[in-house]
Amino acid sequence: MELRNGTAIITGGGKGIGKAAALKLAESGVHLGLIARSSADLEALREQLTSEFGTKVFIASADISKKDEAEKAVRSLVEQLGSLSILINNAGIAKFGTLAEMEPTEWEQIIQTNVMGTYYVTRAALPTMLEQQSGSIINIASTAGERGFATGSAYCASKFAVMGMTEALMQEVRKSNIRVTALTPSTVNTELAVKAGLKIGDEDRMMQPEDVADLIMATLQLPPRVFVKTAGIWTTNPQ
Template sequence: MDLKHTNAVITGAGKGIGKAIAVQLAKEGVNLGLVARTASDLEELRAELESAYHVKVYTVSADIARRDAAEQAVQSLIGRLGSLDILINNAGIAQFGTVAEMEPELWESIVQTNLMGTYYVTRAALPTMLAQASGSIISIASTAGERGFATGSAYCASKAAVLGFTEALMQEVRKSNIRVTALTPSTVNTELAANAGLKIGDEDRMMQPEDLADLVVAALKLPPRVFVKTAGLWTTNPQ
């Protein structure tokens, strides 16, 4: 399936995995609506992609953990793009601490961003896709959503919930030709991983954001009659 001239919204596009997906989709000729809280990251990327790949790029600085902000961001980007073919739910945060020690406010903010943000953004995008009876929604979950680990209660719970949300949504909308996918990467070489202390040893041997972006493009290019339900991406030779 040719992606040229389709329209995509990507959350968390300012850096890391979201930025890599934005670059790969721009290379395919996809027009983009980018969301993150830091406006300067988005502005820099917009200028880079518009000049390198001659696609239209619109940006909104918004906190998707807030329902009104998430809805306004999605509606404004769909309005400017004219339609919506692809939604990438990527924005997410990770912090770790034991259940006994992590402050409830931090625990809540992780779930609010990773789960509620994904729900708010998806809900805002759905009417457009349902009306046109087509579209692809890809949510970046994590191996942390498949199995828990010590100090990961908030992050693991949020990502397990994203997997549950995504599968339920898939069952609701597949009859409307909307393809819903959850990806479960293990550690990816980004700021999030560095801040969590997950970058150890040789960075070149870690999974790179571009590797995940390649999988996203491959999934989107499948014929519209099929979709990837879930896919995990792991490193070949973990250190």
Template sequence: MTALQHQTAIITGAGKGIGKSTAIALAKEGVHLGLIARSEADLAALKDELSSHNVNVYYATADVSDKGQVDQAVAGLIGQLGRVDILINNAGIASFGKLVDMEPEQWERIINVNLMGTYYVTRAALPTMLEQNSGAIINVASTAGLSGFATGSAYCASKFAVMGLTEALMQEVRKSNIRVTALTPSTVNTELAVNAGLPIGNEDRMMQPEDVAELILAALKLPARVFVKMAGIWTTNPQ
């Protein structure tokens, strides 16, 4: 029996990349899963992949920037799971360009997915955790939430905001035995990074989604008395 066995988790952005790797890692630990992503095909394929792990897997399609879709998805998954012990806010998008060149709609889309999505999903799941008087929330932020860079105004703003949300919420709910942690990975070898045009370089030296999943597991396995506000994870220079 593992330390996490029979717990339940909701993961956003679960169809690919870090979210998918985290779902696989948690299933191996015996955690029952509620998966959220926009692609039903990706979710169905992942559920099939997890079928050998003897855990319950449910999924719901939702765009995390849409509060109505989020509320429906989270309520449905909690109803199927019975409770929610772990929430992984992983869904995110990235796009880069000079501030004067980015259209307001593009800027707002990044904020709406990365920040408002984290808020909507957390707000939907948190009442159940408060009622349980227990839980763990992990927000996948970025080193871009610690240090800004040219062409990253929208993405950095969204991730800086997630860091602030994490710290404030941690102070709100820690007395309810709910841990809130932000992970700040540097560039991870995912489809998101490739599509956003980030420099990948030597893939053998790049951080992989499975590496971030391992850090998530480590954070979840800490004794209940330990609260970690932020965990950074850097890759070796990919250039």
């Protein structure tokens, strides 16, 4: 599928996997709307993308865990882009600790960002795709959305929810030619992984955000008659 001159919104587009996806999409000629809380990250990336690739880049500093902010950001980006061919629900947070030890506020923030944020953004973007009768939605879930592990109760609950939401939405909108995909990376060498204390090991062998971005691009480039339902991507030989 030809991506050039398409339009994409990426949540968490300021760093990590979202930034890597923004770079690859811009290189392919896709115009972008980027959402994150830090406007400094977004402004720096907009500068880089417009000078390197000449694509249009619009930014919205917003906290997707807040319904009104998420909706306002999506509406303004769709209006500036003029259409929406791709939505990448990537923004997410992680924190690990036993269920007994973690504070309810920490648990709530993970669910509110990873689950409710994904829902608010998708709900705001969907009318445009339904009107177009086309579009691709990629939700960045995790291996934590496929299996539970000790200290991962909040993060696993959030990513299992993303997997369920993705599959249910897929069944709702595939008849409108909208493709909905869940990707489930294992640990990726990003700030999120480092801050959450995940084992990175030998950085050269470790999965990089660009590797996940390559999977995103491969998923999007499939002919419109097919879509990837779910796909995992793992480090081959972590140390």
